[in-house]
Amino acid sequence: MILKIAFRNTFRQKRRTILTALAMIVGFTLLSLTIGLSDGAYGNIITMFTRNRIGHIQVHREGYLDKPSLYKTIDNVSAVGEVIQSVEGVEAWTPRVYGAGLGSVGEKSTGIQIIGVDVARETQATRFDQKVVEGSTLGETASHEAVIGKGLAKIVSAAVGSEIVIVSQGADGSIANDLYRIVGIVESGDDATDRVGCYLHIEDAQELLVLNGRAHEIVVIVSNINQVDKITRAIKTQLSDSTLDVAPWQEVAKSFYRAMRTDQQGDAISRLVIMLIVAIGVLNTVLMSVLERTREYGVLKAVGTKPMQVFWLVVCEVVIIALGSICVGALLGVLVNYLLSIYGITYPEEITYGGMKLKTLYATVNVRCLVIPAITVMLSAAIVSLFPAIKAARILPAKAMRTH
Amino acid sequence: MEQNQKTDVIVAESVTKVYATDGIPVNALNGIDLTIQSGEFTALVGPSGSGKTTFLNIISGLDSPTEGKVWLAGKVLSEMSGNELSDFRRDNIGFIFQAYNLIPVLTVEENVEYIMLLAGVPKAERHERVIAMLESVGLTGVASRVPTQLSGGQQQRVAIARAMVSEPAIILADEPTANIDSKTGADLLEMMRRLNEETGMTFIFSTHDPMVMESARRLITLRDGRVDTDEAK
Numbered sequence: 001m002i003l004k005i006a007f008r009n010t011f012r013q014k015r016r017t018i019l020t021a022l023a024m025i026v027g028f029t030l031l032s033l034t035i036g037l038s039d040g041a042y043g044n045i046i047t048m049f050t051r052n053r054i055g056h057i058q059v060h061r062e063g064y065l066d067k068p069s070l071y072k073t074i075d076n077v078s079a080v081g082e083v084i085q086s087v088e089g090v091e092a093w094t095p096r097v098y099g100a101g102l103g104s105v106g107e108k109s110t111g112i113q114i115i116g117v118d119v120a121r122e123t124q125a126t127r128f129d130q131k132v133v134e135g136s137t138l139g140e141t142a143s144h145e146a147v148i149g150k151g152l153a154k155i156v157s158a159a160v161g162s163e164i165v166i167v168s169q170g171a172d173g174s175i176a177n178d179l180y181r182i183v184g185i186v187e188s189g190d191d192a193t194d195r196v197g198c199y200l201h202i203e204d205a206q207e208l209l210v211l212n213g214r215a216h217e218i219v220v221i222v223s224n225i226n227q228v229d230k231i232t233r234a235i236k237t238q239l240s241d242s243t244l245d246v247a248p249w250q251e252v253a254k255s256f257y258r259a260m261r262t263d264q265q266g267d268a269i270s271r272l273v274i275m276l277i278v279a280i281g282v283l284n285t286v287l288m289s290v291l292e293r294t295r296e297y298g299v300l301k302a303v304g305t306k307p308m309q310v311f312w313l314v315v316c317e318v319v320i321i322a323l324g325s326i327c328v329g330a331l332l333g334v335l336v337n338y339l340l341s342i343y344g345i346t347y348p349e350e351i352t353y354g355g356m357k358l359k360t361l362y363a364t365v366n367v368r369c370l371v372i373p374a375i376t377v378m379l380s381a382a383i384v385s386l387f388p389a390i391k392a393a394r395i396l397p398a399k400a401m402r403t404h
Numbered sequence: 405m406e407q408n409q410k411t412d413v414i415v416a417e418s419v420t421k422v423y424a425t426d427g428i429p430v431n432a433l434n435g436i437d438l439t440i441q442s443g444e445f446t447a448l449v450g451p452s453g454s455g456k457t458t459f460l461n462i463i464s465g466l467d468s469p470t471e472g473k474v475w476l477a478g479k480v481l482s483e484m485s486g487n488e489l490s491d492f493r494r495d496n497i498g499f500i501f502q503a504y505n506l507i508p509v510l511t512v513e514e515n516v517e518y519i520m521l522l523a524g525v526p527k528a529e530r531h532e533r534v535i536a537m538l539e540s541v542g543l544t545g546v547a548s549r550v551p552t553q554l555s556g557g558q559q560q561r562v563a564i565a566r567a568m569v570s571e572p573a574i575i576l577a578d579e580p581t582a583n584i585d586s587k588t589g590a591d592l593l594e595m596m597r598r599l600n601e602e603t604g605m606t607f608i609f610s611t612h613d614p615m616v617m618e619s620a621r622r623l624i625t626l627r628d629g630r631v632d633t634d635e636a637k
Contacts, residue, residue, distance in 0.1 A: 001521045006510035292570070299414070299505040302466055303566070304494025304522050307486050398467035 002309050006316035010038030013289065019274050020285045020318075021325045024377050027278030028329025029336060031271055031373035033363070036337035037345075038267045040364035042260055046225065047255065050187060050249050052126055055094075055219030056228050057235065058252050059084065064216065065252065069125045070099060070171055073214035074244065083238050086221055089231045091223045094121035095215035097205040101168030101176070103148075103198055104154040112152060112198045114168060116205025116215075128186075128199075135160035135184035142203035142320050146180035150187045158182055170210035195244065271376070279380045283387070286318055290388040297392045298400025311393035318385035319378070326374050333373060337363040411476075413464050413573055413606050414440040419472035421458050421629070432458040434629040440608060442573065443576045445600045447609045454626040456610035460576050463608075464497050465489045477573055491506070494522050498605075499568030502579035504559040506551040512538070513547040516565045517518065517627035523570060537569045541595060556590035564592065568599060581613045593619050 010233055050056050058065075059080065061072040073079055077095045084093045097116030102109055119138045122128040129137040138145050146164055158164065162182045170176040180200065188194055206213060222231050228248045236246045249255045290297070291398050340363035351358050413449060421433040433455045434464060440446060440463075448456045461467035463474050465481045474481045477496050484492060499505075506515050513534050518528045541561040551559055560580060567575050575596075581589035597619055600607050609616050625633040 001518060004514075005507065005509055012509060295505075296507070299501070300507070301490065302464075302493065302499055302505075302518055304490050306490045309522075396467070398461040401466075401501070 002313050003316055006313050007320055009313075009317050010320050013292075015175075016285050016289060017321055020282055020321050021328070023285075024322055024325035024381065025329045025332065026378050027274055027380075028326060028373045029332045030218050030274050031376060032333025032369045033336055033340075034267060034274070035372055036333070036340065036363035036365060036369045037352060037361060038264065039340060039366055040337075040362045041358075041366060042264065042362055043360070044362055045260070046249075048189060049253065050225065051221065052131070053193075054249055054252050055125065056222045056225060057220040057232050058247050058249075059218040059220065059235070059239070060216065060247070061244050062245050064305050065245060065247060068098065068216070070169070070209065070216075072216060072329050073171075073211060073216055075214055077213065077215045077218065080239065080244070081218060084235055086219065087231060087234045087238055089227050089234075090220055090224050092121065092125040092221040094118050095202060096122075096219060097202055097209065097211060098216045099168050099205065099209045101166050101198075103152070103156060104165045104167070105158040105162050105182075108156040110155050110164065111150065111196065113193075113196045114166065114205055114208070115197055116202040116209075117199055118202045125219055131186040131188050132184040133187045135182070137184055138201050139183075140198060142201040142207070144178065144204060145183045145201065147184040147186050147199040148153075148182055148370040149197035150185050151191060151195030152197060153185045155181075155195065158185075164198065164246050166208065168240040170208070171214075172210045173307065174210060176208045176210065178204075180204070186288060189283075271372075274381050275376050278377075279384045282318070282381060283384045286314070286385055286388045287391075289317075290314060290392050292316050293392075294395060294400045297395045298397040301395060302397040302401065307393040310395070311389045314389035314392045315382065315385045318381050322378050322381035326377055329373060329377065329381040330370050331402060333369055334365055335370055337365045337376055341365060405487070405502055411442050412439050413442045413477055414438070414608075416459075416463060417473045417475075417477040419459070419474060420471045421455070421462060421467070422470045431629055432594070433469070436626075436629070436631055438624065438631060440606065442606050443604045444601070444622055445597065445607045445620055446624060448615050448624050448626060449611060449617055450626035450632070452612075455629040456626055457578055458629075460578055460608065460610050460627065463531045464499070464574075464576050476578040477492075480566070493518055495570070496573050498542070498570070498572040499573040499576065500560070500563050500567050500580045502582045504551070504583075506562055508551055511550055512543065512547050512554070512562050515551070515562055515568050516629055518562035519566065519570045522566055533569055534565075537565045539569075540599070541565045541608050542591075555582045557592070560584055560592060563597075564596065568603075571603070572605070574608065577607065577609045577611075579611055579613075580609065581611070581616060586615065589613065590615060 002358045058326065059074065061074055064072040081093050081095065084090055095118055099114040101112055101113035101114050117128060119140050132147065133150065138147055148158060148164065160182055164180050164182055166178055166180060222228060232246055299311055344360040344362040346360050347358065366378040406430050416438045419433055419436045423430045423432055436459060448459060450456055452627065459469065462469050463476060469481055479492065495596060507518065510518065516534045517530050520533065538544060541564055543558060543561050543565065546554060554562065582595065593616060596607060599605065609620065611617065622636045624631060
């Protein structure tokens with residue numbers, strides 16, 4: 001009966017109910033939108049960061065991530081790669097070789113990072129070919145070709161067709177040097193990498209650095225980014241090699257990940273502010289409602305309704321409005337996020353985040369967009385109703401029935 | 405309940421009530437001693453401000469005395485907790501208010517049923533008793549209406565039905581005829597008198613209405629928060 005009274009009471013003061021519901025609906029939709037945009041933006045950034053560069057999981061020789069070294073290599077690359085590929089959820093893998101050196105084009109020289117890539121695998125894993133903005137990608141067989149970053153090309157005044165001399169140190173202690181023809185210029189989306197990056201075919205790089213088929217890194221791409229941790233554990237188990245480190249992208253790019261998490265915490269504060277504003281609005285209308293119905297609560301208590309039942313009556317009324325508002329808010333939230341996931345919001349100027357350039361902010365529709373606002377709206381509504389409910393429950397019947 | 409086996413249902417002993425209005429103490433009741441026996445049909449009369457409603461509120465546990473004690477059906481009201489008082493009122497007292505005070509969002513049937521529902525009476529029994537009670541107060545055919553669809557007299561009949569349906573020992577009626585026309589008032593009074601005689605329930609009225617005074621078998625006059633006269637008819 002208490003529930004019945006509460007339900008019917010919500011339709012008594014339609015205008016007030018609509019106002020209360022509107023505050024909740026707006027709060028829900030705004031929350032859903034901020035989560036959708038935040039998750040969409042970070043999802044986009046993470047996808048770009050992982051799919052274009054570091055992959056979802058990386059395998060190195062033990063300690064390489066903390067202190068990279070030419071000598072910390074994975075010996076049997078193909079065998080390790082095959083084990084990785086056998087793990088469920090792995091989409092692709094690609095080996096890489098890294099080295100530092102000096103690159104000279106004509107009379108201009110600069111420090112470079114040699115990146116040896118397996119062209120076919122790198123293209124499949126990180127869409128390497130799509131980063132080439134001038135010329136062509138590397139050939140699938142080693143033929144002393146180089147693809148250099150756009151920034152590096154500018155520093156050494158190189159163009160497609162130029163020749164670059166690379167001087168480095170071989171793993172056997174020898175002086176490594178060779179001449180490569182620049183066939184393409186890449187723009188990876190990370191300016192810092194593009195200022196030093198010089199991509200060679202992995203066999204050319206292994207020959208230059210005297211690595212004899214070894215690699216420094218295996219980049220793994222998974223089909224579902226949300227299963228990275230699970231797949232990381234599975235790869236570790238399958239490899240069962242304590243001399244190899246298997247790390248998810250969050251560990252590989254610790255500073256990027258921490259910066260992103262800090263940003264997300266900032267979002268949580270803005271969400272809290274939205275809910276506070278909504279809660280104050282709801283509290284106001286509920287308090288008004290309790291004040292207006294003081295006499296009625298007095299009568300209910302006079303005829304034998306217990307204080308706790310009066311308390312639940314007020315809470316139920318707010319919860320019923322909150323439930324209705326959540327349904328409407330969920331529809332609106334999904335609709336707005338869906339539209340923004342297609343059309344996005346274009347930035348007036350391109351922005352850079354974690355070295356990546358972003359032109360448009362896209363939202364995403366996920367469970368978080370519904371669950372977090374629903375819990376927040378319901379909890380804040382319930383909390384906000386506590387004070388008026390206690391007030392109603394503590395009403396003295398004789399005094400209450402003297403009010404008009 | 406038989407009329408010849410009367411017990412004391414209400415005993416008020418030195419009941420005093422002081423209100424603080426804007427910090428100024430106002431004595432609403434000044435040491436009232438009164439005993440009401442089961443089956444009485446009693447009217448509390450007196451000018452406005454004499455303490456009638458305050459006394460009704462105190463003997464029903466809706467308000468507490470500043471000093472003194474009230475025993476209702478053998479229990480001291482001031483020693484009960486909020487929940488105990490709620491249960492006690494639900495099981496022992498029926499209220500009829502001047503302004504009817506029906507629950508506006510409930511139908512006539514639901515309003516009458518409400519107290520039985522609180523008391524945990526089974527659905528079938530509730531329905532049966534509600535229909536019988538509505539019939540006895542002359543309200544057949546309006547069970548599904550809400551209070552705003554009824555006249556003042558009909559609303560007061562619903563209030564009477566609500567007060568009596570759970571068969572409480574005492575019915576407290578505060579100016580029950582004040583907001584209805586004299587013919588309806590006379591009908592309702594006649595009905596309550598009949599129910600009093602048939603069921604033996606104790607009726608206590610607070611009233612200015614000469615018709616109620618005429619009908620009452622005991623007339624207690626309050627003046628300045630004291631019992632001025634107490635006469636049985």
